[in-house]
Amino acid sequence: MDDRVKPLEGVRNFRDFGRYQGLDGARIRSGKLYRSGHFGEASENDLAAIDLFNITLQADLRRPDERERHGDRWPVSGVNRLYSDLGRETDAPHVNFLRQVAINADSSRGWMRDYYVNAPYRPALVETYTAWFDHLAQLDDDKAALVNCAAGKDRTGILCALTHHTLGVSMDDIFTDYELTNTAAKVDERLPEARAYFNDMLKKDFDDAVYQPFVGVDNEFLEAAIAAIKDQSGDIDSYLTETLGVDNAKRETIREKLLV
Numbered sequence: 005m006d007d008r009v010k011p012l013e014g015v016r017n018f019r020d021f022g023r024y025q026g027l028d029g030a031r032i033r034s035g036k037l038y039r040s041g042h043f044g045e046a047s048e049n050d051l052a053a054i055d056l057f058n059i060t061l062q063a064d065l066r067r068p069d070e071r072e073r074h075g076d077r078w079p080v081s082g083v084n085r086l087y088s089d090l091g092r093e094t095d096a097p098h099v100n101f102l103r104q105v106a107i108n109a110d111s112s113r114g115w116m117r118d119y120y121v122n123a124p125y126r127p128a129l130v131e132t133y134t135a136w137f138d139h140l141a142q143l144d145d146d147k148a149a150l151v152n153c154a155a156g157k158d159r160t161g162i163l164c165a166l167t168h169h170t171l172g173v174s175m176d177d178i179f180t181d182y183e184l185t186n187t188a189a190k191v192d193e194r195l196p197e198a199r200a201y202f203n204d205m206l207k208k209d210f211d212d213a214v215y216q217p218f219v220g221v222d223n224e225f226l227e228a229a230i231a232a233i234k235d236q237s238g239d240i241d242s243y244l245t246e247t248l249g250v251d252n253a254k255r256e257t258i259r260e261k262l263l264v
Contacts (some may be wrong), residue, residue, distance in 0.1 A: 010038075012053060014045035014149060016155035017189040021026040021164050021181050022262070027172025030263035036148050037262070039164050041156035041189070042066060044074035060084060061149035063136040065129060065159040067091045074154065085167045086135040091128035098218050102206055109213035113224070116158075120229040123162055124243065125236065133163055137170070141257040157185045157221050162229050166248075169240050171256055171262060182226050191220035218246040 008019045018040035019215055022032035038057060042064075046054070064071065064087040069089070092262045101107075101115050123129055136151065137225050143149055151167075153159040161182050185191070195212050198219045203209060217225070230240065238242035244250040250258075 010053070011055075012050040015043055015050050015054075016041040017185055018054075019184065019188050021168070024168065024171075024177045024181065026168075026171045026263050027259060030172075030259075030260050032168075032171055032173070033264050037164075037167065038150040039156055039160050040152045040217065041068070041224065042074045042154050043076050043078040043146075046077040054078060055063065058146065058148050059150045060147040061136075061139050061143055062086065062131055063151045063163065065132055065151065065153035067093055067128065068129060068239040069093050070096070070154055084103060084139060086132050086139065088128040091175055099202075099206075102202060102208070102210075102214075102218075107208075107210060107214055109211075109216070110210040112214050112217045113222070116222075116225050117228045119158065120162070120225045121232040123159060123198060124229055124233050125247070127164075129159060130205045130247060133166065133228065134165075135164070136163060137244075137250045137254060137258065139165070141254050141261070143261055145261070152252065155189065155219075157189065158225070161185065161221060161226060164242065165226060165230075166240070170244065170250060170258055179223055179226065182221060189220065191216075195219050 008021070008023070010013070010018045010020070012018050018038065020034060020037065021039050022037040023034045025031050035057065038059060038152050043050075059079070060083055062085045064085055066074070066087070069092050087115050097119075098115070136149075140149055151160050151163050165178045165182060168181065195216060198215050199210065199212050202215060233240055235242045237246060
């Protein structure tokens, strides 16, 4: 699995999320689907490497304030960049949560579960998720597509799971790819750094476990999103059709383009 991860210098969690087995034993073509964190700290070497992947479609799931705060050293010219101007915040929602006094590991995990429950129906994400599938159905045969957000794990993780489901990937493999964030983003190495950064910024003394949900992923979070979709829409297919406009014809077109 580790060979999916592209070890860039300033872009975290960049990897190929194709090559899984999809519908009727076909596989997702390699080099067609990528996912990552943001590109605000991309190095010149990163930009040169990314240019080789022939990415012409990007779904940037960050809020407008995040795009302004992080900046963006990519996409290069010729990339169709999808994003929403809805959902602007003054500060990141998880930072506002961490400013509270009585925080522990359980409350952090609870906050993240709640985030995943609500995420599939947030207007900004619905807007960009819908555009992603619309444009994926029109992707040129020799080009690739990318999904990113700030860290490439939560909003990105949900959209990648929905894309995999559309292509017929098993739930086991969907979760395997989701959990790969913990390796690709080097969560074990980054967690102490993140704890020190946030504790200094917030004037707190929280331990690693409080920050883990905001640095890595856990299956229970994606499970919460899927449960919310089933609760509100009936099943994932109905959500794709009714909320994102991915009808049977569009689903078949996407499969024809991406499965071999």
